[in-house]
Amino acid sequence: MISWRRWHAQLVDHIVLIAGALFMVLPVYALFAATTHAPGERIRPRLDPGGSGLENYLEFLTSSAGFSGDVTTVSMLLNSFFLGAGFAGLKVALSLLAAYALIYFRIRFSTAIFAVLLLTLMLPLESRFLPTYAVVADLGLVNSRAGLILPLAASGLGTLFFRQFLMTVPDALVESARLDGAGPLKFFKDILLPLSVPTAAALFLVLFVNGWNQYLWPVMVTSEEGTYTLVRGMQFFGTTSARGTMLAIVAILPPALLVILFQRQVVKGLFDGSH
Structure with a gap:
């Protein structure tokens, strides 16, 4: 029974x-x-x-489209890949370094600094676009991959994940590194970085999907047809056209395949990375 x-x-x-x-x-x-x-x-x-x-x-x-003929599926795929990979890679790197500094260095008002970082999670990304676009335009980064990626590189969420992970690293590792004469950079490179790989890889995948699906920022910062991403291309062709619909199908495939193939690693890295 x-x-x-x-x-x-x-x-x-x-x-x-x-x-x-x-x-x-x-x-x-x-x-x-x-x-x-x-x-x-x-x-x-x-x-x-x-x-x-x-x-x-x-x-x-x-085939190609647009006034200049630069709107091709291959170019849009590459632009979307560079946006997603650069977006995720920079966020992971900066978040890990920020968390390392907050945990292992005696920084005045570190708790207040971390609280400010967390407050950025409460602000919608779109609320920062207008002042960010003004800065990007002043630096001459409009219609460039640097202009697409750099303004979105900071991440309070990534810093939170890495901070919580680094807090679980045993103090014995820090003491052992000091006894062996390892400085801050050597300790970070030889001990903390290898330990952080599962969490970093999982966070990279999540952020890559987020960067791949960015819509409003690419629309604001790109006007040349050769810089269009897949999501920007859907807006260009229209969601009711055949090419726009095929772009939507193609845009779904890479993130979906990555999540399906590495879903166990994502869950382990984000929620069990300290073990």
Whole structure:
């Protein structure tokens, strides 16, 4: 009787999980099926796949658009990748260094500084765009990858994660490093950095997805067609056009694959990285 109840509970759990997965995947599939029909047909979500999918996507990947002809799928993919990777890499590096300084150096008002960093989490990212754009324009970084990435590099959330992780590092490691004559840089490079790799990798993946999906900031800081990202391209082509819909499908794939492939590492790094 107990085993039957356990089997029944597992069956219900699986039904709920499968239903939830279908609920999330079905809209994406409906958009993909709409892009597989012959060109000229009205783009609308549908469940019946067409026979022109391969032809449509080959033409989509090899063609160019825009007044200058610089709007290509490959260029938008590269721009989105550089934005996501640079956004995540700089945030992880700066957050780890900031947390290291707050934990292991005697900084006056370190608690107040950390509180200010946490307060930045309460501000929507969009609320800082106008003054940030003015600074980027004054520095001549508009329509550049540096202008896309650098203004978004600081992260209070990343500092919080790394601070909580570094607080779990045993004091014995610090004392051992001092006895061995290791300075702050050597201690950071040889001990703390290897220990932080799981947390850093998990945080990098989360921030990469966040950077990949950035919309408003790329729209504000890029006007040249060669600097468009995938999300910016969707705004350029329109979400009801065939190319805009195919861009939406392509934009979903890299982050989704990364999360699916490394979901266990993400969970372990973010919530179990101290063990």
